[in-house]
Amino acid sequence: MKPAAPLWVLLPALVLLPVLALLPGISHGGGWELVGQFAAAALRPSLDPLVLGSVLGGLGITAGIALLGWAGSLALGVVLGIASSRVVWRTCTGSAGPAGWIRRLLALPRSIHELLWGLLLLQLVGLQPAVAVVAIAIPFGALVARVVSDLLDALPTANLEALRCGGAAAPAALLTALGPPLLPQVISYSGYRLECALRSATLLGVFGLGGLGTELRLTLQSLAFPELWTGLWLLLAVMLLLEALLGWLRRRWAMPARLGLRQRAVGGQGREMVGAGLVLLPLLGAVAWALDVRPAALLQWQGLPPLGPADWSAVAALPWPLLIGNTLLLTLIAAALAVGLAPLLLLLVQPWPAGGWLVRGLWALGRLWPPPLTALLLLFVLQPGVLTGALALGFHNLGILGRLLLEASETSGVAQQQALVAAGTGPRLALLYGRFSGLARPYLAYGAYRADVILRESVVVGLVGATGLGSQLLEALSSFAGDQLLALVLAYALLTLLGEDLSDRARLWLLETPHGDGHPQEAGGTWR
Amino acid sequence: MPARERWTAALAGLCLTLLPAVLPAQNGGLVPPGLAQQTTQPKPAQAKPAQSKTVLRIGAIPDQNPEKLNRLYGLVADELGRQLGVKVSYVPVTDYAAAVSAFRTGNLDLVWFGGLTGVQASLQKPGAQMIAQRDIDAQFYSVFIANTRSGLKPIQNQKGLAVLKGKRFTFGSESSTSGRLMPQYFLSQAGVKLGDFAGGAPGFSGSHDATIALVQSGAYDAGAVNEQVWKSSLRSGKANRSKVTQIWRTPSYPDYLWLGQPNLDQRFGKGFTAKLRAAIVSWRPSDAEQKRILELFGAQQFTSVKAGEYKKIEQVGRQIGKIR
Numbered sequence: 001m002k003p004a005a006p007l008w009v010l011l012p013a014l015v016l017l018p019v020l021a022l023l024p025g026i027s028h029g030g031g032w033e034l035v036g037q038f039a040a041a042a043l044r045p046s047l048d049p050l051v052l053g054s055v056l057g058g059l060g061i062t063a064g065i066a067l068l069g070w071a072g073s074l075a076l077g078v079v080l081g082i083a084s085s086r087v088v089w090r091t092c093t094g095s096a097g098p099a100g101w102i103r104r105l106l107a108l109p110r111s112i113h114e115l116l117w118g119l120l121l122l123q124l125v126g127l128q129p130a131v132a133v134v135a136i137a138i139p140f141g142a143l144v145a146r147v148v149s150d151l152l153d154a155l156p157t158a159n160l161e162a163l164r165c166g167g168a169a170a171p172a173a174l175l176t177a178l179g180p181p182l183l184p185q186v187i188s189y190s191g192y193r194l195e196c197a198l199r200s201a202t203l204l205g206v207f208g209l210g211g212l213g214t215e216l217r218l219t220l221q222s223l224a225f226p227e228l229w230t231g232l233w234l235l236l237a238v239m240l241l242l243e244a245l246l247g248w249l250r251r252r253w254a255m256p257a258r259l260g261l262r263q264r265a266v267g268g269q270g271r272e273m274v275g276a277g278l279v280l281l282p283l284l285g286a287v288a289w290a291l292d293v294r295p296a297a298l299l300q301w302q303g304l305p306p307l308g309p310a311d312w313s314a315v316a317a318l319p320w321p322l323l324i325g326n327t328l329l330l331t332l333i334a335a336a337l338a339v340g341l342a343p344l345l346l347l348l349v350q351p352w353p354a355g356g357w358l359v360r361g362l363w364a365l366g367r368l369w370p371p372p373l374t375a376l377l378l379l380f381v382l383q384p385g386v387l388t389g390a391l392a393l394g395f396h397n398l399g400i401l402g403r404l405l406l407e408a409s410e411t412s413g414v415a416q417q418q419a420l421v422a423a424g425t426g427p428r429l430a431l432l433y434g435r436f437s438g439l440a441r442p443y444l445a446y447g448a449y450r451a452d453v454i455l456r457e458s459v460v461v462g463l464v465g466a467t468g469l470g471s472q473l474l475e476a477l478s479s480f481a482g483d484q485l486l487a488l489v490l491a492y493a494l495l496t497l498l499g500e501d502l503s504d505r506a507r508l509w510l511l512e513t514p515h516g517d518g519h520p521q522e523a524g525g526t527w528r
Numbered sequence: 529m530p531a532r533e534r535w536t537a538a539l540a541g542l543c544l545t546l547l548p549a550v551l552p553a554q555n556g557g558l559v560p561p562g563l564a565q566q567t568t569q570p571k572p573a574q575a576k577p578a579q580s581k582t583v584l585r586i587g588a589i590p591d592q593n594p595e596k597l598n599r600l601y602g603l604v605a606d607e608l609g610r611q612l613g614v615k616v617s618y619v620p621v622t623d624y625a626a627a628v629s630a631f632r633t634g635n636l637d638l639v640w641f642g643g644l645t646g647v648q649a650s651l652q653k654p655g656a657q658m659i660a661q662r663d664i665d666a667q668f669y670s671v672f673i674a675n676t677r678s679g680l681k682p683i684q685n686q687k688g689l690a691v692l693k694g695k696r697f698t699f700g701s702e703s704s705t706s707g708r709l710m711p712q713y714f715l716s717q718a719g720v721k722l723g724d725f726a727g728g729a730p731g732f733s734g735s736h737d738a739t740i741a742l743v744q745s746g747a748y749d750a751g752a753v754n755e756q757v758w759k760s761s762l763r764s765g766k767a768n769r770s771k772v773t774q775i776w777r778t779p780s781y782p783d784y785l786w787l788g789q790p791n792l793d794q795r796f797g798k799g800f801t802a803k804l805r806a807a808i809v810s811w812r813p814s815d816a817e818q819k820r821i822l823e824l825f826g827a828q829q830f831t832s833v834k835a836g837e838y839k840k841i842e843q844v845g846r847q848i849g850k851i852r
Contacts, residue, residue, distance in 0.1 A: 026727065028696060030675070031747030126633030127626065208622035218622060221734040222593040223741045311852070380747045383696065383727030471729075478625040478702040479850045480648060 006437040008444060010347075013340025015333060019387065026387055031380030034223065038377065041225030045233055055215060055231045059238060062211035064287040065129065066201035069136025070194045071284050076137060077144020078186070080106060084145055085152040087178070091160065092170045103149065110142035111496040113456045114200050116489060118209050119477060130293045132209040136200050140193060151185050152178060187273065191246040198242060202235065203370045203460060213370060220373055236368050243403075249276075310483035318472065318484070324495065326468030330390045330458050331499075335451035337394030339444070342402040343436055346409075350427045359402070366399025375461045386468070389461035393454055401450060405443055409435045441510045448506035455499045459492065469495075584608065584616045584796065587631070588640035589624045591704060592757060593737045600824040601640075607817055611807040614796060624703035628652065637792065638804070643668075643705035643783045643841040644850055651842075651851065655790030657801055658835050660808045661782075662827035666837060668783035669755040670706045670714075672776040673740065678749035683776040689718035695749040698731035700739050703850065704754075705783050705841065707736055711752035713844045714778050737761070744772040754783075756826040781844075782837040786830075805832065 046052075082088055084103045086096040109117075118135035125131060160177035168176070205213020212231055219228040252272075342363075349355025375392035382388045417434030421427065436443075462470030469488055476484040586608070588601055601618040609616040619636060621627040628645050630636045632652040638659065641649055650656040672689070674680035683689060692715070700707020712722070722730055731748060733739040736757040743751045744767060755777065761767035786808060792801045808830045811818040822828065845851035 028726070030696065030749070031742070031745050034742075034745045034747060122626070122629055123633075127621075127630045127635045208626045214622045217734075218590070218594045221738045222595075223738065223745075224593075224595075379731060380742075380745070384729045384731055385727050475702065479852060480625070480628070480652070481849070481852050 006433050006440070008440045009343045009432075009436050010340060012336040012447065013344045015336035015340060019333065019337065019391075022387055023382075026383040026385060027381055028383060029381055034380045035377070037223075038225045038228075038380075041229050042232075044226060045229035046224075046226035047230070048227075051227050051230050055212065055227075055234055058205070058212035058215045058231070059234055061129070061291060062201045062205055062213065062235075063198065063238065064291045065132045065136070065204070065211055066194070066197040067287055068133045068284060068291070068293060069140065069201065070190075070197035071280070072133060072137030073140030073144055073193065073197070074190050076141030078148055080141065080145035081148025081152065085149040087153050087155070087157065087160070088174060091164065091174055099149070103146070106142045106145050107497055107500070108493060109138050110146065111456070111493040111500070112139060112489060113459050113492075114139050115204060115207055115460055116473075116492070118204050118207065122209070125298050128294070128297055129210060129291045130295065130298050132201060132204045132211070133291075133293055134298065135204060135209070136197055140197065140200075144190070144193065147189055148182075148186060151182060151189075155181055188250055191250055194246065195239075195243060198239060199367065199370070203372070206370045206372050207460075216370070216373055217376075220376055232368065236364060239368055240364060247407075312483060315483050315487045318487075320491075323468045323472055324491065326386050327455070327458050327470065327495065328468075330386045330393070330461075330468060331451060331455040333387065333390035334393035334397060334454050334458075335447065337390065338397035338401050338450065338454070339447035341394075341398050342405050343432075343443075345402070346405070347428050347431060347436075350431050360406070363399040363402040366395045366397075367403065368399070369396065370460070371396045371457065372460050389458070389470075392461050393457060396457075397450055397454055401447065404446060405439070408439055408443070413438045445507040445510040448503040448510065452496065452499045452503040456492075456496050582615055584612070584614050584637050585619050585635070586616060586638045586640075587619045587621050587627055587636040589627045589642055589645055589701075589703075590620070590622055591624075591642065591701065591707070591735050591754070593735070594620065596737075596824070600821065603817065603821050603824070607811070607821060608804070608807060611810075612796075612800075612803060624701045628703075631656070631787065631789075634789065636789075637795075638786060638788045641785060641787050642703070643781070643785070643838060644709045644845050645703050645705070646785045646787050647838050647842045647845060648703070648851060649787055653790065657788045657790060657792070658833040658838075659786040659788045659801070659805050660830040661785040661833045662825055663829055663831055664756060664827050665784045666782055666831075666834075667780035668706060669780055670711050670752050670778045671755050671758050671774045672711065672750060672752050672778075673743050673758065673772055674750040674775045675743050675746050675748070676771055676773055677746060680750055680775055682774070686714060686718050686776075689715055689720055689776065692750055693720055693724040694726055696727065696731070696747075697725040698733045698739055698742055698748040698751040700732070700736050700751075700753065701734055702732050704736075705781075706754035707739060707752055708732070709841070709844060709848060709850060710778060710781050712848055716848075737766075740767050740772065744768060750775070760826055782841060785833050785838075 080102070084099050084106060086099045089099045090096045114135045117138050118132055121131045121135055155178050157177075160173055163173035163177050164170070201211060202213045202216070205211035205215075206217045208214060212235060216228060216231050216235075219225075219231065345359050346356075349359050371392045374395055375389055378388050378392055382391075413435035416438070417430045420430035420434045425433070458468065459470040459473055462472070462474040469492055473485070473488045473492075476488060586601060586605060588597060590597060597620065598618070601620075605616040605618045608614075619630075621630060621636075624642070624645050627636070627639060627641070628649045631639050631641075631649045639649070646658070650658070672683070672692075678695065680691060680695070683691065699711065702708060726749075731742070733742050733748075733751070736753045739748075739751040739753045740758065740761050742748050758767065758774065762769065788801060788804065789795075792804065793799065809832060811822055811830060813819040813822055813828065842851055
């Protein structure tokens with residue numbers, strides 16, 4: 001990978017200047033007392049058995065939903081991914097045409113946030129645990145499909161061609177030539193998706209689709225901070241455990257690292273993987289049974305509520321330019337904050353090891369807190385609006401990006417950094433020039449992808465008002481305004497598709513490799 | 529050939545693995561849902577899993593602290609179960625709109641709705657029955673409250689609401705009648721639009737308790753709450769008069785009601801709806817259990833409902849755009 005100018009990674013952090021300049025204008029400080037209470041409660045979470053019981057129950061539901069939704073999305077994603085792979089179509093039928101069409105069709109389910117899927121399904125099939133599971137499985141499945149097909153099409157085809165020339169049948173040749181190199185990447189990626197699924201399941205709960213998120217929102221809204229912290233601490237423990245377990249499995253099974261991918265063959269751990277799979281299957285069944293997830297119940301559609309005649313002129317009269325403009329502004333600020341702050345914070349605390357742990361802790365909290373909860377907390381001291389929403393989304397994504405950056409920088413540029421330090425360079429400059437400059441391109445490429453995710457996520461901070469399409473959408477939902485809802489969801493889908501295209505171009509441009517080593521898909525492509 | 533055999537074997541294995549997962553879905557899918565349920569339930573629209581036949585599931589809009597709701601509706605479930613001889617369970621719902629949806633999709637049999645959500649639910653579920661309301665609901669009030677440090681003074685008449693322009697203001701839930709709909713209606717009559725508040729939008733705290741706590745803390749300068757919750761917060765000491773104070777009381781309007789599914793009689797036996805209404809209306813402070821329920825509801829007793837009263841709520845709802 002060609003190194004980039006070292007300051008590239010810090011470029012997005014420039015957004016801090018306008019944000020810091022605007023912050024005094026929107027802060028009112030009325031609720032500092034509440035923020036103080038909230039922070040103080042972190043040290044003394046409620047240990048009331050009743051609270052613990054309901055939090056543990058909620059956590060169980062959230063984890064179960066995440067696990068089932070994740071498994072569903074993987075099954076769906078692998079099948080659809082193979083079905084939308086050009087290599088597979090070309091090898092089997094001689095023409096890659098259908099792959100492109102399936103790909104385009106899959107863009108639609110992917111472009112709609114899981115929260116919207118959840119709320120839509122809620123209207124169709126009623127309140128039941130399966131709703132959250134399917135809501136996660138659909139968009140995640142389409143996402144996995146895209147990654148799997150990208151990975152498949154990026155694999156070297158020499159082996160495949162050799163097998164075909166030798167007379168092997170198309171399916172057998174595909175499986176033999178592409179299966180082994182694909183498997184570790186898919187397993188590594190699916191581990192990452194499980195983390196995403198846990199975050200999504202928590203978020204869906206915040207909007208009433210069951211589990212711990214529900215408790216979190218209700219305790220926050222009733223300002224019961226000790227009870228809120230009981231849930232947050234437990235969720236943090238589960239999240240860190242899951243991340244540690246997945247990281248351990250990834251290393252154990254010789255998975256490629258996150259950003260600076262170095263492909264290695266599966267290290268004779270096939271039996272372990274099969275074993276893990278065999279444990280997972282009955283576990284999934286047990287979870288489904290415990291959660292009372294009934295696929296059959298999903299088929300009992302209730303029909304939509306009797307809607308009044310659609311009032312399209314009222315829909316057209318919505319302030320569309322403002323809504324879309326605010327949504328884009330929110331996305332850009334949040335993305336720039338998240339992408340820029342992660343390396344900046346690491347650089348700032350580099351001389352002090354304790355600071356590094358503080359930053360890690362802060363990021364863990366950022367990943368953990370669903371953005372709508374952060375937004376509600378921010379409202380205690382800030383006025384509602386785009387900036388408040390952007391801060392909440394930026395904080396959440398900073399946690400995710402920061403962790404990726406840390407992981408990637410652990411494995412790359414160690415030698416350069418040590419050389420710089422030995423030559424007498426300060427610790428910060430050594431980190432910036434030694435490690436970050438090599439990572440700048442894949443990191444920014446991932447940031448471009450993350451901006452696309454943030455655009456989709458902007459719907460969830462609609463709670464803080466005046467944040468564009470998201471807040472309008474939540475308002476339309478509580479008014480049961482089907483026509484507005486349809487128009488807003490379509491606008492969202494269109495925007496995210498455009499955003500996806502733009503971020504793809506940005507990634508390709510960033511990952512352009514003049515020397516021809518490494519594939520553009522490698523870094524940005526895998527971690528979506 | 530061997531290659532083909534292997535593929536067939538692999539495919540067969542996969543099919544067998546997936547069979548259990550697919551099977552129940554197939555059973556449901558092969559028979560049209562309406563037909564499958566016909567023997568037990570006459571209306572396909574209310575087709576629900578078997579357990580719903582015997583349990584009366586009650587719910588409520590989450591307008592107050594969850595612990596208070598759990599206490600109150602636990603008592604209500606016990607009392608109704610005792611009086612009616614059926615199993616009654618309370619299903620907590622986290623969101624006003626979700627309560628409406630759950631009623632429409634038949635997940636809840638009897639729901640304590642606000643005026644707006646009650647009208648939304650009855651419009652979405654034709655035949656829904658207004659069972660009962662509290663003595664205070666025919667003439668219900670909202671109050672505007674303000675933080676004492678905000679400098680807002682009691683308002684003499686409705687036009688005075690204009691002083692709230694440029695202030696940080698919070699409603700309760702988006703779909704609350706007393707915490708949003710009617711206050712917004714009175715505000716708009718006084719010429720205050722939602723964009724006039726500080727930050728260009730009002731907040732939506734989620735519940736009346738939350739509004740009081742947020743205004744008291746100073747996070748918002750002012751807010752609008754249900755008068756009954758406000759009074760009970762003052763009595764319990766949760767609202768501190770030195771920090772938060774009432775600045776205006778709205779004119780009266782009809783609010784909360786118990787709304788029941790149209791098919792209660794078919795599911796629980798002929799005349800069940802009438803028995804249910806009679807049971808709720810019969811609660812009196814002379815009975816110890818019923819006294820606790822009525823106290824938590826902030827009422828002396830329940831009465832029957834005149835559906836016509838809620839026309840005004842529907843009108844206002846349409847005007848504000850919450851009913852379509």
